[in-house]
Amino acid sequence: MTEIAERSGPRAVSGGSLWSEVIRKEDWWAIWIGLGLVVVAVALFSGGQNIKWIAIAPQKWSHAGELVGQLQAHGLQYLALLALWSVLFGIAAGALGLRPMRFVSAFVVIFLVALGLYGLGVWDQASRYSLEPPLVALALGLLISNTVGVPGWLEPGLRVEFYIKTGIVLLGASLPLTLIAWAGPVAIVQAAIVSLVTFGVIYLAAVRLGLDRRLAALLGTGGAVCGVSGAIAVGGAVGARREHVSIAISLVVLWAIVMIFVLPLLSRALGLSTGVAGAWIGTSEFADAAGLAAAQAYGGFAGTVPGIHGTADAAVSAFTLMKVIGRDIWIGVWALVLSIVATTRWESTGVRNHAGIGEIWRRFPKFVLGFLAASAIVTWAAQGHSYAEYKHSVIPGVVAPLQALRTWAFTFAFLSIGLTTRVRQLVSIGARPFYAFTLGVAVNVVLGYVLSTQVFDGFWTRLGQ
Amino acid sequence: MASGRASGSESCAGCAHFRRAAGELELMLPGLRSLSSAFASVRSGDGLCARHDRYVAASSACAEFRVGTTLQPA
Numbered sequence: 001m002t003e004i005a006e007r008s009g010p011r012a013v014s015g016g017s018l019w020s021e022v023i024r025k026e027d028w029w030a031i032w033i034g035l036g037l038v039v040v041a042v043a044l045f046s047g048g049q050n051i052k053w054i055a056i057a058p059q060k061w062s063h064a065g066e067l068v069g070q071l072q073a074h075g076l077q078y079l080a081l082l083a084l085w086s087v088l089f090g091i092a093a094g095a096l097g098l099r100p101m102r103f104v105s106a107f108v109v110i111f112l113v114a115l116g117l118y119g120l121g122v123w124d125q126a127s128r129y130s131l132e133p134p135l136v137a138l139a140l141g142l143l144i145s146n147t148v149g150v151p152g153w154l155e156p157g158l159r160v161e162f163y164i165k166t167g168i169v170l171l172g173a174s175l176p177l178t179l180i181a182w183a184g185p186v187a188i189v190q191a192a193i194v195s196l197v198t199f200g201v202i203y204l205a206a207v208r209l210g211l212d213r214r215l216a217a218l219l220g221t222g223g224a225v226c227g228v229s230g231a232i233a234v235g236g237a238v239g240a241r242r243e244h245v246s247i248a249i250s251l252v253v254l255w256a257i258v259m260i261f262v263l264p265l266l267s268r269a270l271g272l273s274t275g276v277a278g279a280w281i282g283t284s285e286f287a288d289a290a291g292l293a294a295a296q297a298y299g300g301f302a303g304t305v306p307g308i309h310g311t312a313d314a315a316v317s318a319f320t321l322m323k324v325i326g327r328d329i330w331i332g333v334w335a336l337v338l339s340i341v342a343t344t345r346w347e348s349t350g351v352r353n354h355a356g357i358g359e360i361w362r363r364f365p366k367f368v369l370g371f372l373a374a375s376a377i378v379t380w381a382a383q384g385h386s387y388a389e390y391k392h393s394v395i396p397g398v399v400a401p402l403q404a405l406r407t408w409a410f411t412f413a414f415l416s417i418g419l420t421t422r423v424r425q426l427v428s429i430g431a432r433p434f435y436a437f438t439l440g441v442a443v444n445v446v447l448g449y450v451l452s453t454q455v456f457d458g459f460w461t462r463l464g465q
Numbered sequence: 466m467a468s469g470r471a472s473g474s475e476s477c478a479g480c481a482h483f484r485r486a487a488g489e490l491e492l493m494l495p496g497l498r499s500l501s502s503a504f505a506s507v508r509s510g511d512g513l514c515a516r517h518d519r520y521v522a523a524s525s526a527c528a529e530f531r532v533g534t535t536l537q538p539a
Contacts, residue, residue, distance in 0.1 A: 026504040096504050097487065161502035228501035229508075232494075235520045236511030242493075245520045249496040256500055287500035331507055339522075351477075351517055351527045362509045417499060425495035 026162045029092035031370030034169025036088075037405060038374045041173070042381045045397045054080050055401035057408070058119040067119050082111050085408070089162070098156055106157025107412075113140075114411040127304035134293035134414045138260060141418015150419050158416040161229075164289040165367040167409035168320060172374030173402040175317055176382070179463075180375055183321045186459050187282070190451050191326025194283045197447055198224035202440035209432040213346050214240040217338050218248040219433060223440040226328045226365075227252045227287030233363050237335035238342035239351045243427065250426040251437045256290035257421060259441075264298040274302050274310030275318045275463040276452050282322025283448030284441075293414045295319035296407075310461070313403075318463050320371075329368055332360035378402075478510060478523035481533040485512025485523065494520075 022028045041051045056077040061067045071078065086104045093103035114137075120126060121133035144150060150158070199220040206216035218240055222231035231248040234240075240248075263284060267277035277298045285291030299315035301308040339355035382394050452460060477483045484490065487503035493513060497503060510523030517527065 021506070024504070025506045026502060027506040158498070159502070160498060160500065161505055226507075228497060228499070229505055232497065232501060232511065232520070233507040233509070236509065236522045239517075239519050239521045239525060242513055242518050242520055246494055246496070249494060249501075253496045253499050289500055349517065349519060350529075351514065351519055351521050351525050353522050353525045355522065355524075359509075363507045366506045421499045422495070427495065 023095050024097070025366065026092070026096060026159070027165060027366035029095065030162060030165035030169050030367045031373070033088045033092065034166045034172075034367075035370050035373055035377075037170065038173050038377055038402060041398050041402055042377055045381065045394070050397045051401045052397075053077060054084060055404040056081055057404040058115070058122050060122050060124055061119075062124050067123075071115075071119075078115065081408070082108065085111060089159075092162070093156070093159075102153070103156045106154045109154060110157045110412055110415060114408065114415055117411055117415065118407065121300065127300065132264075132297035132300045133411060134297045135261065135264075137411060137414035138257070138293055138418045141415050142257070142421060143418070145419045145422050146424070154419070158420045160289050160413050160416040160420060163409050163413035163416060164292060165370075167292070167406045167413065168288065168324065169367055169370035169374055170402050170406035170409060171316065171320055172371035173378045174313060174399055174406075175320075175375050177372075177375045177379040179317075180321065180325070180372070183318075183459075183463060184325045186456055187279075187321040187326035190279070190283060190456055191322055193451065194444060194447050195224040195327060195330070198440050198444040201443045202436050205439050206433065206436035209436055211432055211436065212241070212244065214238045214342065214349075215244040215247065215433065216436070217342070218244055219251065219437050220440070221331075221334055221338070222248045222252040223255075223286060223437055223444065224327075225334055226323075226331055227256060227285075227290070229287070229328075229365070230331055230334065233331050233335045234338050237339035237353065237355055237359065237363075238346075239349050239353055246427040247429055247433050250429050251433060252286050253421060253426065254423075254429075255437065255441055256286045257417075259285050260290050260294045260297075263294045263445075264301075267298055268301060268305065268308065270453075271307045272453065273461050274299055274308065274312065274315040275460040276310075276457055278315035278318030279322050279456065279460040279463075280448050280452040281315070282319040282326065283452060284445045285319075285323070288323060288328065289413050289417055291319050291323050292316065292410055293417065296410060296414075314463055318460055321463075324365075324368055324371065328365050331365065332363040335363050336360055475526055475530050476523065477512070477514060477521055477525045477527075477530075479530075479533050480514075481531040482514050482516035482529070483512050483521075483523070483533065484515060485510060 044050055056074050086107055090100045090104045094100040117133045117137050120131055202223050203216045203220040206219055217238055218231045218235050221234040228249050235245040263281050278295045281291050281294045285294055295315040299312040302310055302312040336355055336359040339353050382390050385394055490503040491498045514521050516529050
């Protein structure tokens with residue numbers, strides 16, 4: 001059994017207070033770390049300096065010797081970057097109740113493997129062999145964890161959500177606040193249509209198949225809102241049976257992993273632009289980390305695969321707007337509504353929940369606030385600069401180094417997805433939940449495609465330009 | 466079966482049957498940390514009730530409340 005590296009006892013807290021929320025939830029630590037890096041980058045830029053030295057990343061190479069030469073020439077910078085990430089994540093791990101030194105020991109290995117994946121992604125033949133780093137990271141992790149297994153000492157470093165949330169906060173620095181204000185409402189409308197339809201299909205199908213209504217609700221929110229996070233949020237709100245929570249988690253994880261590979265391949269076959277594909281992935285993937293893996297992989301096709309138009313970042317930007325702004329932030333509302341329905345309309349379980357309006361804030365994915373704040377800070381820093389100055393000064397001085405740090409954070413996450421997904425550990429799902437969820441997946445993918453490529457296609461295409 | 470709002474001390478948060486330590490939950494719910502996390506804000510203070518074998522909110526209550534001996538980290 002995996003060892004629990006979590007402390008308890010004297011440091012235990014009762015929970016519920018703002019202080020314990022800020023200290024004990026990874027969303028807030030993703031904000032402190034991501035936003036802290038953004039603030040430092042902007043402050044140094046204002047003083048005529050930048051963070052480029054430490055935001056080091058492998059550059060394009062053709063022969064292995066070139067990559068080795070890069071690593072030797074910038075070895076000190078890579079060590080400094082490793083130290084920076086280790087300190088930041090290590091402090092957070094300690095606050096979350098994990099043992100910092102054990103976390104850092106594991107993280108060093110995660111960093112070194114991520115360095116290899118990052119380097120592979122900038123090989124000039126990578127796209128020729130479809131070696132997109134997110135997909136390679138995922139496949140490598142899955143292969144290891146489901147064959148030879150992951151050593152116990154590596155487990156503390158596998159924090160998918162923490163890395164992905166930190167990366168999303170950093171991503172805010174690449175998206176001007178005006179763009180979020182312009183695209184946000186469209187993302188919300190498209191996501192709302194798909195979420196309501198998908199939830200309805202899964203819920204009704206599950207009930208018609210004779211499944212418990214609470215399980216039906218878990219499956220519905222897992223497929224329609226935000227994957228595993230949606231399922232557990234609603235699971236707690238409605239008081240679901242433990243085995244039903246496990247079934248919902250297993251179904252979401254299995255389908256999300258499949259979709260990481262399927263959606264980019266389908267989008268490529270259909271020749272979708274990066275913005276449109278990102279919107280489709282944002283509509284039809286279930287989890288942030290899984291969707292970002294698919295979106296970043298597709299963004300890698302831009303400029304390397306003939307017929308794929310748009311910028312590389314557009315896929316990730318469109319995905320984030322659709323998934324985070326369009327879907328994730330509504331999880332508290334879903335939980336509250338379903339909690340009320342469960343209490344007033346469904347059969348009693350012997351446990352009564354007393355959800356109030358505060359449920360919306362308690363379950364709000366707080367890292368989104370960091371994403372918006374990062375966008376606001378960089379937008380503010382760019383004020384007073386002409387477009388030419390922004391392009392030649394702000395982007396290389398502020399945005400590009402933060403993009404490099406974001407890519408590192410995402411790579412840690414993509415690798416961790418594969419290494420934490422053990423097919424044998426996922427519970428037996430059963431045929432009826434599988435049918436209900438799969439029907440919802442099919443409707444979601446088709447509806448998401450139609451909305452992204454027919455209804456709002458002009459909008460998402462412009463985002464990619 | 467409980468009815469009405471439980472006082473703070475009688476909610477699941479203070480019950481001996483309630484398990485909500487994040488690391489423990491991640492072990493008890495395989496796959497949870499693959500694409501989510503027990504340390505996430507969306508989980509709020511939810512945990513597993515060993516008595517009912519249900520995943521419940523910390524503010525929930527029932528007639529089988531038993532005072533916990535230690536408070537667990539959320």
